[in-house]
Amino acid sequence: MARREIGEINAGSMADIAFLLLIFFLVTTTMDVDSGIARKLPEKTDQQSDVIVKEKNVLDIVVNRNNQLLVENEYVKVTDVKRLAMKFIDNGGGLGTPIDGKPGEPCDYCGGDKDPNSSDHPSKAIISLQSDRGTSYGMYISVQNEIEGAYNELRNKLSKRLYGRTYDELLNDYKDNPSKSLQEKIDNLKDKYPQIITEPEPIK
Amino acid sequence: MSKFKKKKKGLPAISTASLPDIVFMLLFFFMVSTTMRETDLLIKKPALPVASEVKKLELKSLVSTIYVGKSKDSRISGDKIQVNDKIVEVKDIPSFIFSERALRKEDEVKFMTTSIKADKEASVGTILDIKEQLRDINALKISFSTSKGSDLRGNYK
Numbered sequence: 588m589a590r591r592e593i594g595e596i597n598a599g600s601m602a603d604i605a606f607l608l609l610i611f612f613l614v615t616t617t618m619d620v621d622s623g624i625a626r627k628l629p630e631k632t633d634q635q636s637d638v639i640v641k642e643k644n645v646l647d648i649v650v651n652r653n654n655q656l657l658v659e660n661e662y663v664k665v666t667d668v669k670r671l672a673m674k675f676i677d678n679g680g681g682l683g684t685p686i687d688g689k690p691g692e693p694c695d696y697c698g699g700d701k702d703p704n705s706s707d708h709p710s711k712a713i714i715s716l717q718s719d720r721g722t723s724y725g726m727y728i729s730v731q732n733e734i735e736g737a738y739n740e741l742r743n744k745l746s747k748r749l750y751g752r753t754y755d756e757l758l759n760d761y762k763d764n765p766s767k768s769l770q771e772k773i774d775n776l777k778d779k780y781p782q783i784i785t786e787p788e789p790i791k
Numbered sequence: 792m793s794k795f796k797k798k799k800k801g802l803p804a805i806s807t808a809s810l811p812d813i814v815f816m817l818l819f820f821f822m823v824s825t826t827m828r829e830t831d832l833l834i835k836k837p838a839l840p841v842a843s844e845v846k847k848l849e850l851k852s853l854v855s856t857i858y859v860g861k862s863k864d865s866r867i868s869g870d871k872i873q874v875n876d877k878i879v880e881v882k883d884i885p886s887f888i889f890s891e892r893a894l895r896k897e898d899e900v901k902f903m904t905t906s907i908k909a910d911k912e913a914s915v916g917t918i919l920d921i922k923e924q925l926r927d928i929n930a931l932k933i934s935f936s937t938s939k940g941s942d943l944r945g946n947y948k
């Protein structure tokens with residue numbers, strides 16, 4: 588045999604190859620984060636309690652099968668829903684719900700017009716979203732998103748005034764470091780502007 | 792001074808021979824730890840609607856997903872519902888949730904969330920039927936899966 592000495596293979600570029608593979612896997616693996624609009628469904632109860640709700644405390648939103656919107660019997664665009672919902676929730680034209688026998692109090696944190704023909708108090712303001720069975724899901728989500736946006740903006744505003752930080756910031760902080768005082772602040776904001784959304788039977 | 796200079800001269804180069812091993816270790820770690828738990832979709836991949844007020848879903852292990860979308864066969868119209876690896880009817884959803892619950896510890900059941908991944912063209916009727924089924928069996932936490940964005944015009948035409 589002529590060749591007796593085989594030179595050592597240079598392993599210097601091995602690291603480069605491995606890096607290449609590593610980067611390929613890092614880039615291609617997408618841990619897709621599932622995000623969405625969270626909702627809590629109402630519990631099903633057997634006994635139906637008849638609660639009398641004043642007409643003015645309900646914001647009627649109707650979507651038909653052509654994806655057209657009616658808010659309080661007026662034809663509007665999706666982008667208007669947030670403004671209308673905020674105006675409705677934050678109106679504060681009357682007294683709130685009585686808690687533990689104490690009479691309801693007027694809303695002292697609302698920045699609304701105090702229109703007597705609109706909602707009394709955020710704790711009484713109900714948003715009713717009625718859709719058609721043929722409404723497209725994208726439209727439905729858009730409206731839900733606008734309603735969610737209205738509540739979030741109101742909570743942000745109040746939070747900024749009370750604690751100097753927005754509601755979103757408080758939520759973020761709570762995620763990093765769940766403390767009791769933060770929890771109280773968040774609960775307080777949720778109490779001040781509770782999400783009351785009702786979805787009646789869809790139009791057939 | 793010259794004494795010190797002499798010492799410095801003999802500093803050997805750091806061997807990089809073990810660098811590939813380290814990198815391979817990283818590589819294997821990532822290869823093993825990334826689980827591709829992408830269920831095979833039997834329906835057309837739902838085009839999720841866009842929303843701006845989204846919340847991230849926490850506790851991924853407690854999420855059960857329901858897909859709603861069109862059939863792959865374009866001749867078949869209407870919305871199809873898929874859970875796990877099969878297409879089901881609306882009335883089968885409770886049994887799906889029960890089977891999901893059976894896999895979890897009892898005290899975790901109340902934190903379970905149902906994520907609905909529906910196509911933006913799907914009809915609300917189907918979604919509301921699913922919601923009603925979920926209400927019946929007390930699976931009250933739901934999340935409408937969306938992608939994040941601020942331009943909502945693509946959701947409707």
